[in-house]
Amino acid sequence: MNIRPVSTSDAEALVALFYTLDEETAFMLFEPGERQLTVAQQSDHIKAFTGSRQQVMFVAEAEDNQIAGFVVGIGGHANRNRHAMYCVIGVRQTYQGKGLGRKLLCALETWAESHAFHRLELTVMAHNTVARQLYVSAGFQEEGVKRDSMRVDGALFDEIYMAKLLKA
Template structure:
C-alpha cells in the first residue's frame, strides 16, 4: 500500500472511490447515489486545492487502485487558516487494515510542514470503528451535534473531534 498526495490524473479514480465508499457505508454524509460528482468537477477541485496552502487530498493506493482517501479542507479566512476540516473514506474491504492510520500519519506530517495547528472532523456517535481510529490518532471529543443527521429515518448525533498539533 502506498500513501501519497493526489495527482490531477487521479480525478476519475477518486470520483469512483468516493461513490463506492458512499454506497458501502451508512456513515458518510451523502447516501448511495445521492451525489452527482464528475471527473471534471473533481479535477477542478484538485486544482483549486493545489493553489491553497492549507488544503490537500491524500490517497491510499494498492496495485494501481485507490482504496482510501483523506481530504483536508483548510479554513478560508485569516482567523481559521490554521485549521483544516477532514473527510475520510476507505473501501469496506480495506477497513481495519491500517489504511486510515497511514493516511492520518501522512496528513499530520503534511500539516506540521504547512503550519496547520488544528485538525477537526465530525463523526456519527455510533461509528465505533472511526471513533476508535480517531482517538488512537490523538483526536479528542469536543462536543455533540444533537440530531445532526437523518439516517434511515432516524436522527443521529455526531461528535465534534479535533487534534491540536
C-alpha cells in the same frame, strides 16, 4: 499500500471511490444515488488542491493501482481560523482494519504541521465506533456533540466533534 498526494490523473478513480463509498457505508455524507459528480468536476477539484497551502488531499493506492481510500484537509480562510484544518476521510470496506486510516491521518498531520496548522478537526457519527476508536488512537479528543445532526434511513443520529492540537 502507497500514500501520496492526489493528482489530476486520479479523477476517474476518485469518482468511482466516492460512489462506491456511498454504497458501502452509511457513515459518509451522501446517500447512494445522491452524489452528482463527474470526472471533469473532480479533476477541477483536484486542481484546486495542487500547490495550495490551505488544502490538501492524499490517496491510498493499493497494489493493483486502485484508490483504496482518501483523506482531505481544508484549512480556514480567515485570519482567525487559518490555523485550523477540517478533515474528511474514507476507506473502502475491503481495506479497513489494515492501518490504512491511520496512515492517511499521519500523512495529513505531517503536511498540516509543515504548513503551520495547529488544529485538525472533524465530525464523526456517534455510533461509528470503529472510526471513533481510530481518531482517539490517533490523538483526537472529543469536544462536543451535534445532536440529531444526521438523518440516515429515517433515524436521527448525533455527531461528535473531535479535534487534535498539533505542535505549534
